[in-house]
Amino acid sequence: MPAKSTDIHGSKVFSVPLSSPSLAELVSVFARIGCLSFGGPAAQIALMHRICVEEKRWIDEDRYLHALNYCMLLPGPEAQQLATYIGWLLHGVRGGIIAGLLFVLPGLAVILGLSATYAVYQExxxxxxxxxxxxxxxxxxxxxxxxxxxxxxxxxxxxxxxxxxxxxxxxxxxxxxxxxxxxxxxxxxxxxxxxxxxxxxxxxxxxxxxxxxxxxxxxxxxxxxxxxxxxxxxxxxxxxxxxxxxxxxxxxxxxxxxxxxxxxxxxxxxxxxxxxxxxxxxxxxxxxxxxxxxxxxxxxxxxxxxxxxxxxxxxxxxxxxxxxxxxxxxxxxxxxxxxxxxxxxxxxxxxxxxxxxxxxxxxxxxxxxxxxxxxxxxxxxxxxxxxxxxxxxxxxxxxxxxxxxxxxxxxxxxxxxxxxxxxxxxxxxxxxxxxxxxxxxxxxxxxxxxx
Known part of the structure; x- marks a missing residue:
């Protein structure tokens, strides 16, 4: 029988065999997460949980929560740190760099474009x-x-x-x-x-x-x-x-x-x-x-x-x-x-x-x-x-x-x-x-x- 684990909402779920993503799949998924990560850190953490734990089954509940707890102790954006941690778990330093950057780059491109518009046309x-x-x-x-x-x-x-x-x-x-x-x-x-x-x-x-x-x-x-x-x-x-x-x-x-x-x-x-x-x-x-x-x-x-x-x-x-x-x-x-x-x-x-x-x-x-x-x-x-x-x-x-x-x-x-x-x-x-x-x-x- 598969072992039980506790999800982020406190309910009991049964664990399933974990899958190991290819580097290309890691790039694709975190590019998607980076483009959809609206709503602040709570929504972003929930999004990564749904995709990486529930849908893709790349990591289990315990490992996800352990990573999240560490990131919450750190200064800086905890959601981006969590993305980097998950990428590191899956593909080492290379995976961490890819996941961390893709989590930030779409929003950075948008904010720079909007900042330019604001600086020039705010009046x-x-x-x-x-x-x-x-x-x-x-x-x-x-x-x-x-x-x-x-x-x-x-x-x-x-x-x-x-x-x-x-x-x-x-x-x-x-x-x-x-x-x-x-x-x-x-x-x-x-x-x-x-x-x-x-x-x-x-x-x-x-x-x-x-x-x-x-x-x-x-x-x-x-x-x-x-x-x-x-x-x-x-x-x-x-x-x-x-x-x-x-x-x-x-x-x-x-x-x-x-x-x-x-x-x-x-x-x-x-x-x-x-x-x-x-x-x-x-x-x-x-x-x-x-x-x-x-x-x-x-x-x-x-x-x-x-x-x-x-x-x-x-x-x-x-x-x-x-x-x-x-x-x-x-x-x-x-x-x-x-x-x-x-x-x-x-x-x-x-x-x-x-x-x-x-x-x-x-x-x-x-x-x-x-x-x-x-x-x-x-x-x-x-x-x-x-x-x-x-x-x-x-x-x-x-x-x-x-x-x-x-x-x-x-x-x-x-x-x-x-x-x-x-x-x-x-x-x-x-x-x-x-x-x-x-x-x-x-x-x-x-x-x-x-x-």
Whole structure:
């Protein structure tokens, strides 16, 4: 009798003989996944499960969940890392590169094309109206993300406290996002140490410890590949924004726990206030673009890179500078995913579970709920009001409490109306992201032409 295993929904299913795909079949299937991967990481993970586990039977439930748990611990886009992990399991490093790239490239091509259109024509009535509606709809999508993740992550009073503390630290204290994430992970580890005695580590039978020297060489190769554009950009194009793009998004790649929603507020703040690459409202436009394209939502960072390269292109043609900026942002964001998988997966495959790692992951996930709530409020203020000013609440030495204060006379009633209608479409009628954004875009066009 075939053995039982548990699927991602908790139901019992009977295992079936696994098949081994050819390299050509791997290319074909992940090209299909890359073109169909709309809806964010939850939908993308479900899509890969349906195709790779249920339809193709390339890997079983246990191996899929084991890979997913590891990817959830990593900074960066977990769905793309999972695609890379599955490709590595099936065809080694070559399979991992193919699966990881094909998961990203269709969406990257689309976001670069849309970014170019936005950079050149955003002041036109047609494009301005379209993005006016999309920005308002994104608010409802972000709120839905807060609720969805909160239901899954905040199951204990400890995790609810972490979420509240993360929101307070970001919204009122303006603490750096990486500090909030690292503090949450440390709190999770301490909580696990205090509440239970020791970590449980289960070894996977039939695995062999990889040679340490080889894994160090793999790690060094991918790190070098990741950073090699930087000295070239410093030497060849120092007057452009391209070196800063490589440095900034390389840093982001190390701290993007929780996906695009979690890091977006921090990126928007630095890109707008420090580098002056874009305006706060324009980050909403980018998020709306990324929501309408396949691939990881973190592709919104390529939109930011495009605008930075376009507007600070030096002697380059602005469109060439924008294209290079978008590609460099993608390079800095996604290459680390290959580092984590190829260097770490051989060791992770030998472990079935580690309680301390799970505790750190659950703590980070809880903090991310507070981060996304902060993002939702920050975006809402900049969409619904034309003017938002900082307001100081308290100053006691190094402790300074402040919060953004909207100017009520600058309320944008049409934007508020579209945001409310988008929320109704999502929460009441359960329409998908694509349909909601299309409807909001049409409403935005109507508002622009009528008013």
């Amino acid at each position: 036109a009535t047609l494009v301005a109206g379209l993005f006016f509606g999309l920005k308002a709809a994104v608010l409802a999508i972000v709120v839905e993300a807060v609720i969805r993740i909160g239901k899954r992550a905040l199951k204990t009073s400890f995790h609810r406290s972490l979420a509240a503390a993360a929101f307070f630290a970001l919204f009122f204290l303006s603490l750096p996002f990486p500090l909030v994430v690292l503090t949450a992970a440390l709190a999770g580890l301490i909580h696990a140490r205090v509440t239970k005695p020791a970590a449980t580590v289960i070894m996977v039978e039939g695995t062999v410890r990889p040679p340490l020297a080889r894994q160090i060489a793999v790690f060094a190769f991918w790190i070098l590949l990741w950073l090699v554009p930087l000295p070239i950009l410093w030497l060849v194009l120092p007057q452009t924004a391209l070196p800063d793009i490589q440095v900034f998004f390389s840093k982001m790649a190390l701290v993007t726990f929780g996906g695009a929603y979690a890091v977006l507020a921090y990126v928007a703040q630095v890109a707008a206030d420090h580098y002056a690459w874009l305006k706060p409202g324009e980050m909403l436009d980018g998020l709306a673009l990324a929501e309408t394209t396949p691939g990881p939502l973190v592709l919104v960072l390529s939109y930011v890179g495009f605008l930075a390269g376009f507007r600070q292109s030096g002697a380059l043609d602005p469109l060439v500078g924008g294209l290079l900026g978008g590609l460099i942002a993608a390079w800095a964001t996604f290459i680390p995913s290959f580092v984590w998988i190829f260097a770490g997966a051989p060791y992770i495959e030998r472990l079935r579970g580690n309680r301390f790692l799970s505790a750190a992951l659950s703590a980070i996930t809880a903090a991310v709920v507070g981060v996304i709530l902060n993002l939702a409020i920050w975006f809402a203020l900049h969409v619904v009001f034309h003017t938002v000013e900082p307001a100081s609440l308290l100053s006691l030495g190094w402790l300074r409490l402040s919060m953004p204060q909207p100017v009520w006379a600058s309320l944008d009633v049409p934007a508020l109306a579209i945001a409310v209608l988008s929320a109704v479409m999502i929460f009441r009628f359960h329409l998908g992201v694509g349909k909601t954004l299309i409807a909001a875009g049409m409403l935005g066009l109507a508002v622009r032409f009528l008013l």
